Amino acid sequence: MSENRILVLGAGYAGMTVAIGIAGRLKKRADVTLVNPVSRFTERLRLHQTVAGQELADLQIPAMLQGTGIRFVQGWVTGIDLDTRRVRLADGPELGFDTLVYALGGVADTATIPGAAENAYTLNSAADARSLAARLTSLHEGTVVVAGGGLTGVESAAEIAESRPGLRVVLLSAGVPGSMMGPKARAYLHGALDRLGVDVVSGVEIAKILPDAVETADGSRIEAGAVLWTAGVRVSPMAAQAGLDVDDQGRIVVDETLRSVSHPFVYAVGDAAAVRQPYGTIHGTCQSGIPTAAHAAASIVRVSRGRPARPFRFGYIHQPVSLGRRDGVIQFTYADDTPRRIFLTGRAAVIYKEFVSSSPWKSWKLLKHYGGAVFWPHGPKR
Incomplete structure (x- = not known):
């Protein structure tokens, strides 16, 4: 495994999960590098609380990676050379890789409306x-x-x-x-x-x-x-610029194991991946992003051990919405994200939403020791 240099781009929910998941499975045999422009983990699910003046925990990525053997590099990715398998940074040396995990998430699409x-x-x-x-x-x-x-x-x-x-x-x-x-x-x-x-x-x-x-x-x-x-989300154009096959939204087209269909040494997870399921292409949410990352970690480890990667299956279970600090609504869903008749409101919804949106740090602590400690509903078979 020491010959397989694994480079993970992006340390959001998906990037952190895949990096720690690989390290948790392979322990000291893993050669994993994680790149992110800032050292603080961004809790995207809770930024509306920051807008309201609430302070969120200061989760420093290097501290969260302690004991995993993962190398953290702080820097802006400016380009990917798939022929030489190297990544360029705005301020720093190029990084080589054998396996690349593309976890650069989406941002608000402000290009569609003037101003x-x-x-x-x-x-x-x-x-x-x-x-x-x-x-x-x-x-x-x-x-x-x-x-x-x-x-x-x-x-x-x-x-x-x-x-x-x-x-x-x-x-x-x-x-x-x-x-x-x-x-x-x-x-x-x-x-x-x-x-x-x-x-x-x-x-x-x-x-x-x-x-x-x-x-x-x-x-x-x-x-x-x-x-x-x-109003709207767009992904980085970097995948398309690098020559990866992408869909009309710029997401990397992957096979059933989350490998790029054009470059099998590249995996895509989270918002950056166009992941097909029997009911359609999954939409970018933390609910689906973390499972894609956990599955990609498992796939990379299986392939490194000479075993075939398994198909990814996923089904939605809920649409959790906070309505201030004292109210909320949770719509439970079928695997294809269509609504069931069951839903929660009020205090019960607040407790539920806080549980599912709380800091992922506890889950990542578990992943450090048990690389497969992420579970999700698998949805319908292909």
Whole structure:
């Protein structure tokens, strides 16, 4: 195994899981390097809490990797040479590899609307969340617009409204927030937003983001002291630039074992992978991202031992949504993410959401010693 240099790009939920999963299985026989631009782990699932002024734990990646034998390199990846199997960094030596795990996740897509990149806040990092929190603190009155009615938009709007009652919060959505839920859970979600004072405006097409307002396609204008952009996610173009086969969204096309179909020595996990299941392509969430990472770790270890990798199977189980610190709704789902009749609300939902979204550190501690200690519903067979 010492001849197999494993390089993991990205230390988000998926990247950390795959690196620690490999090290936990192979112990000291693993040669694993993990690259990330910052040394602090970003709890993407909880950044809306940072926006509300709450402090999250300072999880330092080098400290979390202690005892694993994983080498951590802090740096920005600027390019991948698949022919020579080397990765270029913005400030540092090139890194060679035999096996590459591509775990560079998605970011808010601000390129689709004029002014979004220049004038809107995003939640791509802890620094982004703190920047928005500082802006909200400086606003004593006025309007905050949250653009995008997906889970991130809903959770952010609820958190801001609860923590900043002096501000008007407007949630703009092209569709209906909570549309993926069953009717009862969706009704509860909208009732909770109404109780928090969030103005939900559905069926809106945003035309432009200005420094102090949002313009819609019908010509109306909403004055705003701050705009949070959560409408859409894009992945890094680096995979396509390197020559990997990607889909129309830039995600790496993988086979049933999560290997690139064009370059079998490359594995893709999390948001970066276009993973097909019998019900369709899985969408990028932590719920699916961590299982892809755990499976990729198992596949890499099996192949290194001369055994065939197994097909990846995954099924969804829930859609957890926090609605401030004291409320929430959990829609349980079938494997294809369509809603079941069962859902949780109120305090029970808060406890459930906190459990599934809490720091992954405890799971990674277990992975250090038991590389296979990640379990997930496998969904339907192919």
